Amino acid sequence: MKTAKQKRFAAVFAGMLCISCLNAPLAVDAESAGTAGENDTIATAEELPLNTAVSGDISAKGDVDFYQFTLPEDGLLQVSMIADWVSDFGDSYRITFYDADGNQISQDDYVHSNTQFPANGWTAGVYYLSLAPYYADYPPASTYTLTANFTPKSQWESDSAYELEPNDSFSNANALTLSAPCRGVFHNYQDTDYYTFTTDLPGKLSVTLGDETQSSGYLGWSLFLYNSDREQIGKTELTQGTASVTIPEQGFDPGTFYIQVKTNAMTNVNWSGAEQYTLTADFTPTDSTYESEPNDSTSRADVMLPNTPVSGKLSDESDVDYYKVTLDSAAQFSLCLEHALPDDLSSSGTPWTVTCYPFDEK
Structure with a gap:
């Protein structure tokens, strides 16, 4: 069962983390015994190839692993992290994402095991991520596996399928x-x-x-x-x-x-x-039979044709709608307002007010 903090992480990685294909290619060992400690800063970050699983481990207290990945074009990034879950105390990570200038984009604590995260779109460029133990004195004992799956924007179901x-x-x-x-x-x-x-x-x-x-x-x-x-x-x-x-x-x-x-x-x-x-x-x-905002003054009044109903909506208590009617000759003129109001106006506020103005007067 996830704790509240665990659920919040299902947020964090949001954008960039997401459980993707678990049948990804065989993992590349990015942190073998000979390379441990060599990617502890952004400056020494190891390359995280797109669509390729990479394995590593937090080898000792104080260890941090940095990775760099490059998006060749705008698109959707889905990063999955797979790690063995041993206990509620150990085997938890702090994961942070950075832009090309090293500015933090997002961070989450208490990350572990296999968790599905929402995906997010990102512009082309260089990004970094770091993994550190959530409990500094108790680094995770098991290895982890990262996979950065990338889908170009050209393959989205619509141009704005993702932020x-x-x-x-x-x-x-x-x-x-x-x-x-x-x-x-x-x-x-x-x-x-x-x-x-x-x-x-x-x-x-x-x-x-x-x-x-x-x-x-x-x-x-x-x-x-x-x-x-x-x-x-x-x-x-x-x-x-x-x-x-x-x-x-x-x-x-x-x-x-x-x-x-x-x-x-x-x-x-x-x-x-x-x-x-x-x-x-x-x-x-729509056509002229529907209100068209902004029409909140005489200068912006909607044109209303005689003997033709117009549908409108007052969006809030301060909204006012204006309409303009032109008659070609002298004639009797009447205006009908159809509306739906509750039976008890005392509980709903003030009813609508309708006012007619001659064109040649203020």
Whole structure:
């Protein structure tokens, strides 16, 4: 049975660790008796070939093993670690990933045995990983086996099937394929991921954040939607025990949109695990019979044709929608608002207000 800490690791390696094919090629002995101690720093890191199993061991107290691997192009990295599990006290590792400059990407403690981790996309380049005993005075007695399986982005089921790090700002947001799920990973409690997409037509848009393993209870996750001006136009939160949340469907004008997914940072908790989520932006083209945001002023009012119903949605308590109707000649004019409200308005707040303005007056 996994302890809570063990489960958190099933997070950590997230991005980069994942149990892959257990029938991988025969392991290469990277740390024979003659090489032990020669890969104790990033500068002396041994090469970890892609799609090849490599074996080693933490030979003594204070020993650390560093490996270097190179991704020839953008793609999905899945690293598996296989090690004998002897007891709850020994045979546990601390595993850390670094970028080419030696900056720490993620770290997890109490790693052992065969554990499946979520996979993550990474940009082409050089990376490092290190293995050290979790208990410094009790190095694991058995050997370990590492396998870094790599799948080029060109072989993904869609261009955005996986998050592609780094994507921690608007400027390096991942391109997101509409109506196709994308798997992303939080590497630590401060991680935030950005995505972007562009629509050429007006349409209905909703964004869903999924948590298949319901691991969000540890921190809670937030989901934000922004327009091309990077103004927030939608928000929701995913909490413990919830498999998914959705920013409700709304109609929008054509344009570029951004999505931000982040953990709800807990400054007093040094959480270093990684958790995987699924992100989907669903879009359906519409015509003039559906509201198209932004329409929050007379200058941005949606055109409404006489005798033609228009569907709209007030996204929150501060939302206001404007429509413009043009009559070719003098005529009687009436407006009908169809809506669904609870029987008891006293428990739900203020009902909607509809106001008509003549075109030539303020």
